[in-house]
Amino acid sequence: MIHTENLTKKFGDVVAVEDLNLEVCEGEVFGFLGPNGAGKTTTLRMLTGLIAPTHGTAVVNGYRVGQDDMNIRRSVGILTETPGLYERLSAEHNLRIYASLYEVEDIAGQVEKYLRMLGLWERRHEAAAKFSKGMKQKLAMARALLHEPRVLFLDEPTASLDPEAAHLVREFIAGLSQEGRTILLCTHNLDEADRLCDRIGVLKTRLLMVDTPDRLRSNLFERKVVFHLRQADAALAEAVAGLPFVQDCTAVDNKLLVTLDDPEMHNPEIIRMLVGLGADLQFVGELRRSLEDVYLHLVKEG
Amino acid sequence: MQKIKTIIRKEWADVFGNRLVLLTVLFIPLVFTVIPVGLLFLTRGASATDLPSELPAQARHLCPESATIMECFQIYVLNQFMLLFMFTPLIVPVTLAAYSIVGEKATHSLEPLLATPITTFELLMGKNLAAAVPAPVGTWFSVVVYALGARLLVGKAQAIAVFSEPMWWIAVFVVGPLLSVLSTNFSLMVSSRVNEPHVAEQLSAVVILPLLVLFFAQVAGLVILNRSLILLLAVTLVAVDALLFYLAVRLFQRETILTRWR
Numbered sequence: 001m002i003h004t005e006n007l008t009k010k011f012g013d014v015v016a017v018e019d020l021n022l023e024v025c026e027g028e029v030f031g032f033l034g035p036n037g038a039g040k041t042t043t044l045r046m047l048t049g050l051i052a053p054t055h056g057t058a059v060v061n062g063y064r065v066g067q068d069d070m071n072i073r074r075s076v077g078i079l080t081e082t083p084g085l086y087e088r089l090s091a092e093h094n095l096r097i098y099a100s101l102y103e104v105e106d107i108a109g110q111v112e113k114y115l116r117m118l119g120l121w122e123r124r125h126e127a128a129a130k131f132s133k134g135m136k137q138k139l140a141m142a143r144a145l146l147h148e149p150r151v152l153f154l155d156e157p158t159a160s161l162d163p164e165a166a167h168l169v170r171e172f173i174a175g176l177s178q179e180g181r182t183i184l185l186c187t188h189n190l191d192e193a194d195r196l197c198d199r200i201g202v203l204k205t206r207l208l209m210v211d212t213p214d215r216l217r218s219n220l221f222e223r224k225v226v227f228h229l230r231q232a233d234a235a236l237a238e239a240v241a242g243l244p245f246v247q248d249c250t251a252v253d254n255k256l257l258v259t260l261d262d263p264e265m266h267n268p269e270i271i272r273m274l275v276g277l278g279a280d281l282q283f284v285g286e287l288r289r290s291l292e293d294v295y296l297h298l299v300k301e302g
Numbered sequence: 303m304q305k306i307k308t309i310i311r312k313e314w315a316d317v318f319g320n321r322l323v324l325l326t327v328l329f330i331p332l333v334f335t336v337i338p339v340g341l342l343f344l345t346r347g348a349s350a351t352d353l354p355s356e357l358p359a360q361a362r363h364l365c366p367e368s369a370t371i372m373e374c375f376q377i378y379v380l381n382q383f384m385l386l387f388m389f390t391p392l393i394v395p396v397t398l399a400a401y402s403i404v405g406e407k408a409t410h411s412l413e414p415l416l417a418t419p420i421t422t423f424e425l426l427m428g429k430n431l432a433a434a435v436p437a438p439v440g441t442w443f444s445v446v447v448y449a450l451g452a453r454l455l456v457g458k459a460q461a462i463a464v465f466s467e468p469m470w471w472i473a474v475f476v477v478g479p480l481l482s483v484l485s486t487n488f489s490l491m492v493s494s495r496v497n498e499p500h501v502a503e504q505l506s507a508v509v510i511l512p513l514l515v516l517f518f519a520q521v522a523g524l525v526i527l528n529r530s531l532i533l534l535l536a537v538t539l540v541a542v543d544a545l546l547f548y549l550a551v552r553l554f555q556r557e558t559i560l561t562r563w564r
Contacts, residue, residue, distance in 0.1 A: 011561065045560065048417055050413070050416060050417060050557070050560055051556070051557040051561065052557060070421070071419075073417055073418060073419040074419040078414065078417045080413045080414050080417070082410040083410075084409065084411040084412070084413055084414045084415075085411065086315075086316050086409075087409065088315075088316055088320065089315055089316060089319070093315065097308055098414070100304060100305070100308040101305055101308055101415075101418040101419070101420055102418055102419065103419065140414070143414065144414075
């Protein structure tokens with residue numbers, strides 16, 4: 001659905017995006033993570049035909065960037081970083097304008113559908129200026145969907161929203177992904193990326209790494225299992241560390257932190273050993289690295 | 303065509319919802335209606351004894367042979383205001399068009415608009431017509447009021463002599479709209495290149511200067527407005543308008559506008 005090859009954008013001497021190679025499949029929610037100025041918005045603008053790449057190629061929905069920009073714009077929806085609504089106009093009027101520009105056939109029907117879907121129908125006659133940030137964002141989201149695009153580009157969809165509004169917008173995005181739409185999501189919100197995205201790309205001018213959130217964690221960090229005991233001591237830790245598949249084991253506050261490659265395979269053996277040594281095992285869990293750890297690690301290294 | 307209409311409707315709904323812009327748009331035609339009608343009112347008591355024994359050649363040239371010196375002078379005075387009515391189509395679009403692009407930049411509504419399948423031609427044509435149309439309409443209103451004022455305050459014969467002259471019709475219905483388009487194109491070009499609506503408005507106001515020069519030249523008697531001059535002005539404006547619109551489309555670089563607006 002989205003394919004890029006060595007996509008590069010320079011503004012004078014400044015390289016905004018360098019050699020981006022990306023493949024986003026149909027129905028996938030792909031997240032772009034990266035610090036400010038990493039090139040996320042520039043990439044999104046290139047992929048929506050708003051700005052031209054300096055070199056490299058990109059194909060979106062079968063149309064080539066730089067050659068079929070009009071067809072790209074016709075077939076994708078974009079939610080820009082700021083809603084950019086016509087504040088003096090009503091919600092309905094805002095959508096009618098865009099429905100007409102997107103060549104929607106049933107303007108009234110589509111406008112009503114999305115106003116109702118996003119809970120704005122009752123307030124459709126009110127000027128957008130009177131809306132809260134969350135409502136404006138929902139209206140901008142409706143605007144991006146009026147022409148039923150199969151590919152959606154969402155730039156910071158929950159930025160500056162309160163937790164409740166952000167939650168509603170996230171749920172809506174999850175619903176869109178269930179409809180089989182391809183979504184490219186730029187965000188700073190790591191938790192949001194973790195929850196919504198099938199795969200994540202960490203961008204810092206160059207694409208540092210792409211994978212599923214789980215594999216990003218496991219590829220970058222060793223897996224650690226925590227064994228909670230009634231009482232843990234150095235002798236127990238030493239005994240566990242002696243097992244051939246255990247890479248490391250330390251005792252901290254009645255817990256054993258065990259590093260190993262394949263917990264699913266080896267945890268039962270460790271548990272048997274601990275019980276055999278008379279340890280009172282309370283519970284076992286994996287020490288899960290957050291996406292934030294992954295992100296910070298990659299951005300620092302990158 | 304549908305997209306051009308959508309842009310025009312959007313512009314009018316959005317811009318005329320801005321009270322400041324609306325007041326500016328209404329204020330200019332109002333001023334240029336009040337000034338000439340007010341002057342006719344103040345000078346209505348003048349008599350032939352106040353006039354020199356012989357009128358300048360340019361004044362005689364405008365009058366029917368049967369007209370008295372007083373009537374001829376009044377026709378001359380009525381004609382002097384023609385240029386004044388050309389200021390409205392030049393000034394009003396400056397406010398509208400200057401706000402048009404840079405105003406959208408400021409409110410961040412330009413990016414979603416540019417992301418739609420609209421061509422630069424359609425976008426600028428819509429914005430151009432939206433900014434250019436109200437001014438001639440305002441001018442026609444002013445001229446109608448002025449013509450009625452001339453009929454009531456000066457006299458029927460003089461009013462007919464002035465307003466039946468094709469020069470006035472060309473000036474009001476051809477040159478006025480063309481000036482409006484000129485002003486709009488120039489302002490759109492400026493608006494695409496700056497970041498502040500006020501800066502766009504101030505820079506765009508430069509477009510008024512040539513008409514001001516013509517106005518003062520006419521007042522000083524250096525230029526005499528006649529049919530040939532007005533026709534020449536109309537033909538020149540058609541060419542200049544086409545060139546400026548072409549340049550406006552060429553200068554409207556989506557990428558530059560999006561990436562340099564912060």
